[in-house]
Amino acid sequence: MNWAALKLLFKHEMRMVLRSRRTVVTSLVLPAVLMPGLILGTRYVQRQQAIQLDQTTFLYAITGPWADEARRLIERYKDAPEFRNFHLREEHPAHPEQALEDRTLHFYVRTMTVEEANQAADDDDDTPTLGSQPVERVTGVRGLQVVFRGNQQIARTGVERMVDLMRAARRNESYTIMFSAGFPSHPEGILAMTASNVATDSQISGSNLGRFFTVVLVVWLVAAGSIVAMDIIAGEKERGTLETLITSGAGRIEIATAKFLAIWTVGLVITIAQVLYALIYIRLNVIQLPDNFEIDLSAQSIAQLFVLFVPLAAAIAAALLIVSAYAKTYKEAQLHFFPFFVGTLVPSLAAVLPGLKSRSIIAFIPLVNVSVAAREVLTGRADPLMIGVTALVMSLTAAALIRYSAKLLTREDIIVWTQHEQAILEGGEKLFQRRVLQWFAVMWAVTFAVVTNVPQLQGARVQILFNEIGIFLVGSLLMIWRYRLNLRDVIGIHRVRWPVWAAVLMAVPAAQVVAVAFFRLVNTVIPTPTELLRELGKQVAPTGMPLWQMIFFMAILPAACEELAFRGVLLHGVRNRFHPVVRCLFVGVIFGVFHYTLFRIAPTALLGVILTAIAVMTGSILPGLLFHAANNSFAILMDAAGISLNRFDWGTYLAAFGVFFLSMHTIWRYGKDH
Amino acid sequence: MQVDPSGEAPVVVCNLTKTFLDQSRGTIRAVDGISFQCRESEIFGLLGANGAGKTTTLRMMSTIITPTSGTAKMLGHDIVKDPSGVRRSMGFYSASTALYPRLTARETIEFFARINQYPEEKVQARVNSLVERFGITEYAGVRVEKLSTGMKQKVSIARTIAHNPRIVVFDEPTIGLDVLNALEVQKAIHDLRSDGRTVIFSTHIMSEAEKLCDRIAIIHRGRILACDTLAGLREATGLHYLEDIFLLYVRGPA
Numbered sequence: 001m002n003w004a005a006l007k008l009l010f011k012h013e014m015r016m017v018l019r020s021r022r023t024v025v026t027s028l029v030l031p032a033v034l035m036p037g038l039i040l041g042t043r044y045v046q047r048q049q050a051i052q053l054d055q056t057t058f059l060y061a062i063t064g065p066w067a068d069e070a071r072r073l074i075e076r077y078k079d080a081p082e083f084r085n086f087h088l089r090e091e092h093p094a095h096p097e098q099a100l101e102d103r104t105l106h107f108y109v110r111t112m113t114v115e116e117a118n119q120a121a122d123d124d125d126d127t128p129t130l131g132s133q134p135v136e137r138v139t140g141v142r143g144l145q146v147v148f149r150g151n152q153q154i155a156r157t158g159v160e161r162m163v164d165l166m167r168a169a170r171r172n173e174s175y176t177i178m179f180s181a182g183f184p185s186h187p188e189g190i191l192a193m194t195a196s197n198v199a200t201d202s203q204i205s206g207s208n209l210g211r212f213f214t215v216v217l218v219v220w221l222v223a224a225g226s227i228v229a230m231d232i233i234a235g236e237k238e239r240g241t242l243e244t245l246i247t248s249g250a251g252r253i254e255i256a257t258a259k260f261l262a263i264w265t266v267g268l269v270i271t272i273a274q275v276l277y278a279l280i281y282i283r284l285n286v287i288q289l290p291d292n293f294e295i296d297l298s299a300q301s302i303a304q305l306f307v308l309f310v311p312l313a314a315a316i317a318a319a320l321l322i323v324s325a326y327a328k329t330y331k332e333a334q335l336h337f338f339p340f341f342v343g344t345l346v347p348s349l350a351a352v353l354p355g356l357k358s359r360s361i362i363a364f365i366p367l368v369n370v371s372v373a374a375r376e377v378l379t380g381r382a383d384p385l386m387i388g389v390t391a392l393v394m395s396l397t398a399a400a401l402i403r404y405s406a407k408l409l410t411r412e413d414i415i416v417w418t419q420h421e422q423a424i425l426e427g428g429e430k431l432f433q434r435r436v437l438q439w440f441a442v443m444w445a446v447t448f449a450v451v452t453n454v455p456q457l458q459g460a461r462v463q464i465l466f467n468e469i470g471i472f473l474v475g476s477l478l479m480i481w482r483y484r485l486n487l488r489d490v491i492g493i494h495r496v497r498w499p500v501w502a503a504v505l506m507a508v509p510a511a512q513v514v515a516v517a518f519f520r521l522v523n524t525v526i527p528t529p530t531e532l533l534r535e536l537g538k539q540v541a542p543t544g545m546p547l548w549q550m551i552f553f554m555a556i557l558p559a560a561c562e563e564l565a566f567r568g569v570l571l572h573g574v575r576n577r578f579h580p581v582v583r584c585l586f587v588g589v590i591f592g593v594f595h596y597t598l599f600r601i602a603p604t605a606l607l608g609v610i611l612t613a614i615a616v617m618t619g620s621i622l623p624g625l626l627f628h629a630a631n632n633s634f635a636i637l638m639d640a641a642g643i644s645l646n647r648f649d650w651g652t653y654l655a656a657f658g659v660f661f662l663s664m665h666t667i668w669r670y671g672k673d674h
Numbered sequence: 675m676q677v678d679p680s681g682e683a684p685v686v687v688c689n690l691t692k693t694f695l696d697q698s699r700g701t702i703r704a705v706d707g708i709s710f711q712c713r714e715s716e717i718f719g720l721l722g723a724n725g726a727g728k729t730t731t732l733r734m735m736s737t738i739i740t741p742t743s744g745t746a747k748m749l750g751h752d753i754v755k756d757p758s759g760v761r762r763s764m765g766f767y768s769a770s771t772a773l774y775p776r777l778t779a780r781e782t783i784e785f786f787a788r789i790n791q792y793p794e795e796k797v798q799a800r801v802n803s804l805v806e807r808f809g810i811t812e813y814a815g816v817r818v819e820k821l822s823t824g825m826k827q828k829v830s831i832a833r834t835i836a837h838n839p840r841i842v843v844f845d846e847p848t849i850g851l852d853v854l855n856a857l858e859v860q861k862a863i864h865d866l867r868s869d870g871r872t873v874i875f876s877t878h879i880m881s882e883a884e885k886l887c888d889r890i891a892i893i894h895r896g897r898i899l900a901c902d903t904l905a906g907l908r909e910a911t912g913l914h915y916l917e918d919i920f921l922l923y924v925r926g927p928a
Contacts, residue, residue: 008788019776240772247736247766249790249837251758412739 001257005250009258017228017266027224027270032277036286057087058158059104061096064111066142073169074109080168086161100147106155107148107162117143202296203380209295210375211351217271217309218348218367221316224270225263226337229320232259234333246409256321256406264317271313295378304377304387311394312370316344318401325408335438351375358386366397432483436573443475443565444594460545464553472565479569490568492620499670504614504623507663508630510656511610512638515603516645517653547640555632563625566591566608567615580616587612607631613664618671684841684872685712685735689744692730692896704730706896707744712841712872712889717863719887720876721920727896728876729768732845735874736766748841762790765834768845772830775819779810779829782818783836790837804832808862824855831862835871842866844875848882860886880916890916892923899923 017023062070071090078088093099096108112120118139144166148159175187197204236242245255281287323340327333350371356362358373369390376382408414447467480487487493545553571587578586591612592605607628614624638645648656692705705727712718720728734741735748737757745752751759773782783801792800805814808828813821818829835842844863848856863886866873877883883890884904891901900907900923904916913919 005789005791008785012785012789016774016776239775241774243738243768244772244774244833245789246738247761248786249758249762 002251002254005254006258006261009250009254010261013232013258013262014265016232017262020231023227023231023266027227027266028273031270031274035277036281039281039286053154053157054085055087056154056158057089058106058155058162059089059091060158060162061091061093061099061105061108062111063096063108064116065113066111067109070109070111070144073173074165077165077169077172080165082168083161083165086158086165096147100149103152106152106158107146109162109166110145110147112143112145114140114142117141120145201292201294205293205295206378206380207375210378213378214351214367214371214374215345215348218312218316218344220271220274221267221313222320222341222344224274225267225313225317225320226323226341228266229263229317229324230327230330230333230337232262233321233324234327235330237327238329252409253406256409257402260314260318260321260402260405263320264314267317267320268310268313296380297378301377301380301382304382304384305374307387307391308370308373308377308394311391311398312367314398315366315394315401318398318405319344321405322401322408325405325414335441347371358383358390363389364393366394369393428484432479432485433573433576435483436479436570439475439479440570440590443471447471447594461549461553464557468557468561472561476561476565476569479573485569485572490572491564492568492615492618492622494620496618496620496623497670500618500623500667501626503663503666503670504627505630507660507667508627508634510660510663511631512634513645513648513653513656514660515606516648517650517656518606519603520646520653547636550636550640551633554636555629558632559625559629562591563611563615563621563628567611567621567624571612571615571621584609584612584616614667614671617664617668623667623671683711684714684749685710685718685746685874687711687731687735687744687746690731690734690741690746691743692727692734692739693742703896705734705741708893708896708898709744710891710898710901712874714840714872715867715870716888717867717873717875717886719883719890720874720893721878721880721883721887721890721916722876722893723878723924726878726893728878728893729845730896731893732766732768732843732874732876735760736764736843737761738766762837763839764841764843765837765839766843766845767830767834767847769847769849773818773826773833776817778815778817779821779825779832780805780814782829782833786833787836790839792837800836800838804836808832823851824858827851827855827859828862831859835866839871841872841874844873846876846878848877848879856882880920884916892920894924 062074064070074088077083078086091099091105093105096105099105100108120143121139146159146162146166148155150156178187199207233242236245246252278287282289319340323336324333327336344367347365347367348371350356350362350368351374356368356372358369358376362372363369363386373383373387373390377387450466451463479485480490566587570590571583574583574586577583588605588607588609588611591608592601592603595601595604611624611628614627615621618624687708687710690705690708691703694702694704708727708731710718720731722728730739733739735746735753737753737760740754745754747753748760749763751763753760774785777785780801783804784797787797787800788794805811808831810825810828810832813825818826821829844859847859847863851859860882863873863875867888875883875886887904889901889903890907892899892907900910900919902910907916907919908914911919911922913922
């Protein structure tokens with residue numbers, strides 16, 4: 001190591017950072033202004049909302065067989081002190097549902113007979129709870145339902161207050177009945193219950209803070225470091241200054257180390273600045289802590305936190321350098337940043353999980369170990385030995401990452417961007433291969449954002465149409481048009497020999513049985529909650545849809561659109577990137593991730609791997625399309641016929657595996673000629 | 675071309691080869707066993723079409739990328755065994771080597787003099803002389819991002835020779851420049867030769883090669899097809915214009 005060159009390069013990097021207006025503003029100025037601005041702004045909005053709610057007169061109606069009785073109850077309790085600011089006015093629309101639609105009513109109270117209440121309870125899948133404990137729904141009693149439109153903020157609040165009012169009414173009416181039936185005392189006077197907390201305020205506050213301390217610091221470290229990291233490598237590549245630097249007398253190791261040191265320094269400095277800002281805002285009462293919040297940190301605890309977080313900051317800085325090095329431009333680095341951010345956030349949340357201790361295997365898992373150890377320090381249960389082990393593990397991780405990042409700067413594909421330049425100039429296939437994953441990332445984000453935020457797309461049919469046609473079909477055609485792809489190559493139009501088709505049809509039932517066997521096997525190791533299976537069933541086969549529509553919407557349409565998108569366009573885009581086996585896994589996992597509910601990812605990814613393998617083996621998406629459509633149709637028909645594949649014995653599962661293996665072998669044997 | 679690897683020439687390139695693995699086209703020999711030597715106080719031109727292998731050759735010589743086989747020596751420093759020595763002995767300039775926008779012209783020259791280990795006590799004097807030589811005194815304290823293209827070219831050449839290297843490599847230096855700025859760069863290259871430096875210069879512009887180069891190597895598909903003075907090339911081909919000579923070598927006799 002040439003220390004003089006390293007010192008010069010480090011000074012140079014820091015000078016560049018400090019002269020970058022974007023870095024200084026986004027890292028130091030904005031947080032200083034934004035944090036109090038956000039807090040004060042949120043407080044103001046909340047106050048205004050509260051005032052507006054208190055001034056609102058909620059318009060409601062009462063319908064159903066015992067409307068008069070409900071009306072009397074509301075009248076009796078609405079003037080109780082806790083509902084002092086709840087202003088109500090009853091309306092009498094001819095059609096309350098239409099009035100909700102027209103927004104001339106905030107909500108209406110529907111009274112129900114015993115039969116109607118039982119029916120409503122059967123239709124409702126949500127288990128009623130008392131506190132956090134599920135309770136059995138009482139049957140044989142009349143019901144009361146508050147109907148509203150959830151997309152109106154004010155109406156939602158009004159409904160919450162109305163439900164509270166009716167609950168208070170029910171409680172008091174129950175007590176009245178009990179008294180009149182001869183109950184000797186007030187029901188709540190039977191037993192006095194209190195809880196006594198023997199922990200100190202400092203321990204409680206430490207426990208609360210400890211759970212989120214690491215994640216907050218990691219957010220700051222990553223956010224601050226990434227601004228510099230993106231500029232320091234990807235930005236330099238884009239501007240051409242990296243090539244200037246590597247043709248100078250400085251060695252690559254010195255260049256990489258100086259860049260790492262700059263990111264590390266900036267990350268630490270900005271994180272410390274953020275902590276100081278937070279302390280100042282607490283002092284100025286901009287951030288209001290709970291009354292009993294008390295943190296008692298000794299010098300030793302601060303030193304222990306320092307020992308934990310300095311190597312963590314180094315590891316994050318080195319990882320950011322790597323992420324930035326893989327990007328060719330500043331914008332590409334920004335795209336890489338989000339997955340990295342999520343990737344660091346998840347392990348740093350380990351402290352939220354109860355029962356994890358640093359004196360366990362956890363001490364050897366980077367980042368998770370810091371999260372758990374920091375919580376122990378803040379709750380006054382620090383384990384000095386394990387803090388040492390954690391710091392050592394994090395230091396070794398950081399050293400390995402620094403070493404790797406230094407090696408990256410000796411790699412030609414990282415530092416020279418001729419191929420990239422050529423791809424941009426030529427466009428077409430080459431550029432498509434570079435951009436295909438970005439397209440799919442955007443498609444995923446759009447699917448996720450739209451489906452979770454647009455209530456009009458909540459219905460099964462509309463959602464499927466939007467995803468399959470709006471996203472997969474249109475997205476695929478856009479890519480084919482934009483990059484001038486050859487449709488025949490993408491789809492793989494060529495003659496597929498008949499044994500392949502036969503094998504595909506043979507593989508479908510076998511694959512279903514094998515999949516069930518696989519999940520039964522997994523279930524013996526990691527038991528799957530029945531709630532989760534029920535939810536999966538509901539999502540896979542929505543109720544109330546005619547069979548022919550289910551076949552169309554859930555088998556034929558997804559097979560056509562998804563095969564074009566995943567086994568056509570995506571597989572075509574990554575065909576030169578990985579080993580065929582890795583390609584199958586990669587495309588399969590991306591296919592799974594698009595089925596964004598967590599419990600659907602694994603089974604669909606497994607199906608995706610099989611479908612990709614068929615496409616790779618045959619060079620065409622058509623056999624896979626048949627498999628996909630037949631597979632989904634088979635599952636729908638089995639469900640409709642009430643046949644469960646869970647009932648088979650292990651011998652049958654083994655035989656199914658044999659058939660499946662034979663089918664895949666046949667596909668490979670007769671499909672490989674392409 | 676025969677070269678003497680142990681010779682005294684400041685630049686000796688011996689069987690330099692570079693292959694790339696292109697994902698769609700397979701293995702590509704971007705540079706295929708190139709050999710040549712450059713003398714002192716000489717402008718040696720690499721003349722070739724886009725994709726001929728000029729930039730790859732110069733990038734290997736300046737240690738940005740490593741050769742697949744063969745080697746080159748710059749003032750006796752081997753590009754594979756002693757890349758740092760090579761970099762300190764030479765200056766590299768190309769259209770893709772940019773300047774730090776947030777440094778001033780003076781800071782840029784100073785930084786590159788220091789990073790190339792120019793004696794610390796002489797740095798200021800060297801910077802002053804370069805500032806004066808390239809006529810950038812007026813804007814020496816201005817950030818590069820605020821300079822015009824012509825000014826940036828001057829600063830860029832000044833930073834290339836900040837450590838006073840005996841060999842200077844120019845990879846298509848006039849690409850994208852207007853006529854006036856291109857002339858400025860050509861003048862600077864000419865002056866460097868007058869200082870006694872060895873200049874290696876790649877271009878696809880015939881008039882530039884004709885005007886500047888003492889010797890020209892015609893490179894095509896990674897191979898040197900001819901290497902001589904302009905007069906020698908004319909004599910060998912019986913053609914006068916370099917463009918005709920170039921086409922004769924690249925396409926063969928009409």
